[in-house]
Amino acid sequence: MSLVSDVKTDVNMREVTFSISAEDLEKACERVYQRQKKDIAVKGFRKGKVPRKMVEKLYGEDVFFEDAVNMIIPGELDAIIREKEIIIIDRPSVELVSCTKEDGAVCKAVLITKPEVTVGEYKGIHAPMKVREVTDDDVNQQIEMLRQRQARVVDVDDRAAQLGDEVKINFEGFIDDEAFEGGKGEDYPLRLGSGQFIPGFEDQIVGKNIGEKFDVSVTFPEEYGDDRYAGKAAVFKTELLGITMQELPEVDDELAKDISEFDTIDELREDIKKNLTQTAEQQAQTRFENAIFDAVVDATDAVIPQVLFDRRIDQRIREFEGQLQQQYGDLKLNEYLQLTGMTLEQLRDEYEPQAKKEVTLRLALEKIADLEDIQVSDDELEEALQEFAASMQAPIEFVKARIPVEDYRTDMRVTKVVELIKNNAVVDNDMAEAETAEAPAEEAAAEEAPAAE
Template sequence: MELKKNVKNENGTCELEFAIDAAAFNEAVSKVFKKTASKYKVAGFRPGKAPRNIIEQMYGKDVFTYDAINELFPANYEAAVKEAGIDPVDRPEVDIVSADAENGVVLKAIVTVKPEVALGEYKGLKAEKTVHTVEAATVDAEIDRMRERNARIYSKEEGNAENGDTAVIDFEGFIDDVAFEGGKGEKYPLELGSGQFIPGFEEQVVGHAVGEEFDVVVPFPADYAAEELAGKTATFKIKLHEVKAKELPAADDEFAKDVSEYDTLAELRASIEKEMKEQLDRQSELEAENQLVDQVVTGMKAEIPECMIRDAIDDMVRDFEYRMESQGLKLENYLQYTQMTMEKFREGFKDQAEKQVKMRLALEKIVALENIEATEEEFEAEISRIAANYKLEAERVKAMIPTAEVKKDLAINKAIDFIKSNATITEVENKKAAE
């Protein structure tokens, strides 16, 4: 490969012109001929037996040229990019300048490249980090949630339904004495006070006993999703089959032994408090990092190519689609349910994608300016972490993931550490319960 031209254009693209010698081109044409000759029918010859010159006479002199160039292009383009010292961020637009057996091939590729980045200040920045204190009430609330998860469910033999109970009901809804679609259910378990049904419904079930049949009269909200029901008053015929109540275990040492590795409630509480504190501390650390990185991004100057934002949106859409599928829902169905077009859905990611691209470019620039590199020990530790997460052998992970990309990501993380280590971070007390 010979790089003949390397011109950076004002629109953020680079024009490369490179040559592939005649020997390499002719060898590629011969390989294509041997591989594809059987596709071409020539009278008097069995499939694949017609001479190359006969096929070229019948189908055109360049019949094998384009496939040969396609075979040669990837490796030679990569070599041209490397020699030109550019960093493409999109697929190239390729034209054939010339191609013949005597002179070989000359190709022109126009490709969008990573933009030049000018940074403002990235040392001596300031940020605040909140120091949290976990309140006792927050720990109590978590203990109560654990008690709820371990509650004993039993059928009430006596008494009326109360908030917190589960009422097993038959129901059918009517508007002006006419049943409406979707307003019927049999032996439906409704947790009273959960807000599953429209406002006012559950409150009217409270106070009734097993075996009772009664009416619940409620208006549908004006903004109800089903327009034919919105704002209208419905009467539901109810039959109460069963009332299930919860009996929560006492919050004591025996409870702690049953639900955890600890022998006492005090130890369990201390563990919950510690975990909550660590979670809040990690959140505070991340918030401080974000403050600093946001300042770096705000101070940077760069012309961001649209293709970089587009690719970031593509990644976000794929990630969203993967998470939907893990919950058994296809993206196209989600868009139907939310009455959203794909274009509008993608548009919702644009600001986040642009910020992500800018952040990556800014951190890459700091990596270059400060000569930040990942050590072999850091690389091996990251490979071990990935292998453990996916339950794979470390060597297999190395074969699957490009070493250079892993080291680049590690360097980016070290750039964040560099910004933090050169910043003034003020701790601010804030008593806050974990959510």
């Protein structure tokens, strides 16, 4: 192999031209022939016994060139990339420029390289960390949720239906006195006030008693999903079959004993407040860290190839597919898209902004690791891999054979950078107060601004 040229053709693009000697080409052609000869059949010869010269005479001396060059290219190109210390981020595009028996071959490879990144200030970043105060209302909401879980469903037969009740109804819908498709239900359960039906439907059941038959008059919304019915008036012939309600337990010590390890409701309240406070502190810490790394991204300058964003989007979609199967059994991505009326391109578009932020942040963190000369020793790497293998309940050799170990080392370097940035960040709650003050002012300005003609 001989490097002919190495030219930077554009941002993150290099064009490498290299040659393959006639001797190396001949050796590769012979290896290709030896692999393929068992399948070569020519009249007058037994299958697998056709001499190479006969094959080349019949099909041309270049018959084995393409496979021979393809056999050589990966090793030759890899050697050039290592020698020139080029970091590529996608599969090279290789073109065969020329190939003859006498002169060998000349190939041209287009390489997409890792972006050159310039980072801004990453030490001493200011960000707010306001912890939301937990109020009595927050605690009461949690207790109400616990009450709801302990609710008993009881039949109601001594009063009319009320909002919050669950009723059972028969109904059939008519438009212009004609029954329409999908407008009929029997023994249908409906919680009044849930908004499950067309606006106005549930309100007209309130005040009715079991056994009553009545008409419910409504109008389908203009934006209704089925164009056949959108904006049209309909009448539903309805019968109220039954009413049930939830009976909630009292908020007292007995409730605390039933649903927790505590003996009194005051102890339960105190524990709920403590847990809510811990959650609020964790959320504040998360917002603080997000603000820090958003600042790192905003201060990063790089021209990033789309292939890196596409790769991250692909990863996100694979993760989403896994979540679908975990939560909904055998639900496939294409089935989810059909159910939601979304296309794959629309889903990719939804993921793209976050993918761009994540890729930019990763490149910035790797650049900072270089600037700070942050390294991971072989001993640190080995210890981390041992812990990872133990968590997987797998032998360390198995783990090393199946993960890119140097990529794992890079992940560890990035983790060190994350801690460096967090440890040097400055809590500045004046920023939060300034943002809070700016928001009403911006809203007021927007309200006062004249409308464009």
